[in-house]
Amino acid sequence: MADPHVTRLRHGALITLTLVLMTLLLLLPLGVIFTETFSRGLGAVLGALTDPDAIDAIRLTLTVAAVSVPLNAICGTAAAWCIGRFDFPGRTLLTTLIELPFSVSPVISGLVWVLLFGANGWFGSWLDQHEVRIIFALPGLILATVFVTFPFVARSLLPLMREQGAAEEEAALTLGATGWQTFFRVTLPNIRWALLYGVLLCNARAMGEFGAVAVVSGHIRGQTLTMPLFVEALFNDYDWVGAFSVAALLSLLALVTLGLRVLLERQMGGSRRDIF
Amino acid sequence: MRLARRSSLPGFSLTLGITLTWLSLIVLLPLAALTLRPWELGIAGLWHSLTEPRVLAALRLSFGAATLAAAINVPLGLLIAWVMVRYRFPGRGLADSIIDMPLALPTAVAGISLTALFAPKGWIGALLTPLGIKVAYTPLGVLVALIFVGLPFVVRMLEPIILDLPADAEEAAATLGATRLQTLWRVTLPALAPTLLAGFGAALARGVGEYGSVIFIAGNMPMVSEIAPLLIVIRLEQLDYAGAAALGVAMLLLSFAILLVINRLQRWLIRT
Numbered sequence: 433m434a435d436p437h438v439t440r441l442r443h444g445a446l447i448t449l450t451l452v453l454m455t456l457l458l459l460l461p462l463g464v465i466f467t468e469t470f471s472r473g474l475g476a477v478l479g480a481l482t483d484p485d486a487i488d489a490i491r492l493t494l495t496v497a498a499v500s501v502p503l504n505a506i507c508g509t510a511a512a513w514c515i516g517r518f519d520f521p522g523r524t525l526l527t528t529l530i531e532l533p534f535s536v537s538p539v540i541s542g543l544v545w546v547l548l549f550g551a552n553g554w555f556g557s558w559l560d561q562h563e564v565r566i567i568f569a570l571p572g573l574i575l576a577t578v579f580v581t582f583p584f585v586a587r588s589l590l591p592l593m594r595e596q597g598a599a600e601e602e603a604a605l606t607l608g609a610t611g612w613q614t615f616f617r618v619t620l621p622n623i624r625w626a627l628l629y630g631v632l633l634c635n636a637r638a639m640g641e642f643g644a645v646a647v648v649s650g651h652i653r654g655q656t657l658t659m660p661l662f663v664e665a666l667f668n669d670y671d672w673v674g675a676f677s678v679a680a681l682l683s684l685l686a687l688v689t690l691g692l693r694v695l696l697e698r699q700m701g702g703s704r705r706d707i708f
Numbered sequence: 709m710r711l712a713r714r715s716s717l718p719g720f721s722l723t724l725g726i727t728l729t730w731l732s733l734i735v736l737l738p739l740a741a742l743t744l745r746p747w748e749l750g751i752a753g754l755w756h757s758l759t760e761p762r763v764l765a766a767l768r769l770s771f772g773a774a775t776l777a778a779a780i781n782v783p784l785g786l787l788i789a790w791v792m793v794r795y796r797f798p799g800r801g802l803a804d805s806i807i808d809m810p811l812a813l814p815t816a817v818a819g820i821s822l823t824a825l826f827a828p829k830g831w832i833g834a835l836l837t838p839l840g841i842k843v844a845y846t847p848l849g850v851l852v853a854l855i856f857v858g859l860p861f862v863v864r865m866l867e868p869i870i871l872d873l874p875a876d877a878e879e880a881a882a883t884l885g886a887t888r889l890q891t892l893w894r895v896t897l898p899a900l901a902p903t904l905l906a907g908f909g910a911a912l913a914r915g916v917g918e919y920g921s922v923i924f925i926a927g928n929m930p931m932v933s934e935i936a937p938l939l940i941v942i943r944l945e946q947l948d949y950a951g952a953a954a955l956g957v958a959m960l961l962l963s964f965a966i967l968l969v970i971n972r973l974q975r976w977l978i979r980t
Contacts, residue, residue, distance in 0.1 A: 443795060450791040451803065453784065457859060458809045461821040464831060468824055507730040514723035526727070532735055535963070537917025538815070539937035540956045543944065544738030547745050552949045554741055578734055598717055611718035640814030642920035647941060660816040660920070667820050667924065676824075679817040686812040694805050 465683050468676040480666075480677040488654045489662035489678070495570070496645075496658060497638040500577040505631050508585025513619075515586075516593030517601075527590070533582045538643025542576045545648050549575075568650030573658065576644040581634045588630030589623055592700075596622060625699040632696065636689040640682055746954035757951045758958055762930055763939060769847060770936040771962065774915030777854035778862075778908045784855075785862025785907055786900070792863070793870040807864070810857045815920025822853055823924045845927030850935060853921045858911030865907040866900065873899060902974045909970040916963050 469477055480486060511530055515523055533541060547553050549566040559566060566572045600622065604614040620627075642660040649656045657665055659678055666675035746754055757763070792804050810818060826833045826843040833844060843849050873896070881891040897904075919937040926933045936959055943952035 446787075447791055447795055447797050450788055451799075454788065454803060454806070457784075457856065458806055460825060460831065461818060461856070462809065462813075464824050465817065465821045507726055510723040510726040510730075514720055514727055517717055518720050518724075520720075520724075526731075529731055529735060530727075532739070535913060537919065537937050537956075537959060539919050539940050540742065540917070540960065543940060543952055543956055544742045546944055547741040547949055547953055548738060550944075550949065552947055575734075579738065582734055601717055605716070605718075615719070636812060640817070642814060642816040642819075643937065646919075647944065660814045663816045663820060664924075675820055679814075679820055682814045682817050686809070686814065686817075690805055690808060690812050693808075694801075 462683060465676055465679050468672065469680040471676075472673050476673045477677045477680075480671075480674040481681065483674070485654050485657070486662065486674075486678060489657050489659050490681075492570075492573070492655075492657065493639050493659040496573050496577050497635055499574050500581060500638050501631060501635050503578060504581050504634055505585050505627070508583075508587075508630060508634075509589065509627065511586040512589035512593050512623075513615075516590050517598055530586050531583045533579050538580065538641065539647055541579045541644035542647025544579070545572055545575050567648050568652065568656060570656070572648035573645050573656065576648045577638050577641055580641050580644045581637045584634035584637065585627065585630035588626050588633070592623055592626045625696055629693070629696045629700065632689060632692055636685065639685060742953050742956055745950050746957055749950045749954065753950075754954055757954050762934070763936075763955060765931045766934050766936040766939045767958070767962070769850060769934065770916050770959070771966075773847065773850045773854055773935075774858075774912050774918075777851055777858050777915050778911040780851075780855055781858045781862045781911050782904050782908050785859055785866060785911075786904065788859075789863045789866035789870055793867055808860050810921075811860050815857070815918070816924075818856060818921040819853065819924035822849075822856060822921065826852060826925060844925050845929075845933065847926075847933050849925035849927065850922050850933060853925050854911075854915040854918060857918055857921050858915050861910040861914060862904070862907035865903055865910065869900060869903045902977045905970055905974050905977065909967050912970075913963055913967060916959065 511526075514520075515527060546567055548555055549559060549572065550556055551560070551567075553567075566575070600618050601614050604618045605611075609617065639658075640660060641658075642664070645658055646661060646664070649658070649661055651657060651661065651665065653662075653665065659682055663675050663678045663682070666678065746757075749757055788807065792800065792807075813821075823844055824830050826836075826849060828834070828837050828842075828844070830844070836843060841848075843852055877895050877899070878891055881895045882888075886894065917937060919935070919941075922935055923938055926935060926938075928934050928938055936955060940952045940955050940959075943949075943955065
């Protein structure tokens, strides 16, 4: 058997190596964001964040998330109900199709909407005649975001709903509850943490999405720049402090999301559900 | 039998209806537009559009850098996952929850932060410049960004498998006189091989399509450091919708083909 001292030393070295690597890979990028943000002092940061264009970008990001997250939460819950509670042919295929957006490049997730609604798209000339703007406008940003965040809620609910089974719902129904009563009084309390988990990840992605919205945005300052797109615009204008200030705000969102996720995982009984 | 029992619940047609409508509008219709659009170029035009030197260079860079990054992430991810699961040390919980940072951080934020780090005057760039290593605005920058975004996939896939790894096989090997390296090589790694491969595939797939974290650090020189997703954006800006869609479909097909091979390899590994 190995000498316990040597073993302890080896363990210590391995742990140190890992932590050093993780610091380099994960913490340094985070550190540089906040360092660059405050490199010109707090005043510059506040100035950058209260700029009218910055406020418009923040408002737009919140609007996009406020529309796309509830839509996907409702449809994701519906999907989890029918796939998780019923057996029917094509169930596996349906699950695969729901997860499809995760395996598509963000740029393609934006491209598909331009192919439908862009100037040269399938419905482009019709939209033009009726003066409806989708691409380079808010609806396009929402559609791209909905596509990208489509799978989150269904994916976080499905394993749980399969695992729980329908016994409690059936009991409620036998006792005379209606379908909706059963859903709101029995199902929803049972799945609430997993639902929140899905909504949390969905929201983080909706607010942070870059590639898909970059394609449909048209980059009109004050109108179609979400926060991540505004970061790009400022960065390309060499407004270093401005870009990093907005980036810092988004990083805070990421950190809060990670923190809440740990709490929710604890609520759900420690079993890790690793999707992002 | 399960069908009979479960069908006593209400709401099947309502929820299936919502799901199918939403899925068709949000996923299937757009993807149909993607797969149909390239054909208006005709076979010859399609071939021409996909074999331009600039397209081939971009595809080579995207797939090459993603493969290399995934290959680097395999040992890196294995080390991190192993230490997180097998060792107890102060701060382990915090360290473990920070592994998902690259996925939680918006890609544009990761992009400008990596650029700042690796720019010639950045924290890491300043150390590398005297050595003659240029990362920012070169293909090496693409690699760095893809390592960053791919790492969590490998770690997260390995962790539950390492947790379930039967400790008795390792102990038996040790009792039989195997050195630690022999145990690792002959017992542990073969047991983890299918998962390592799956993590490799997931990191690769993510890397191929990655956009936000790459374009800031890459420099985006045509033929040199221009990734395929960026070329799609450029074609769209030139209103070449069919060309953009063709490149998109080509990327998806290539990725699926690679994942299919990895999947087959994985099954073969599990069987042997």
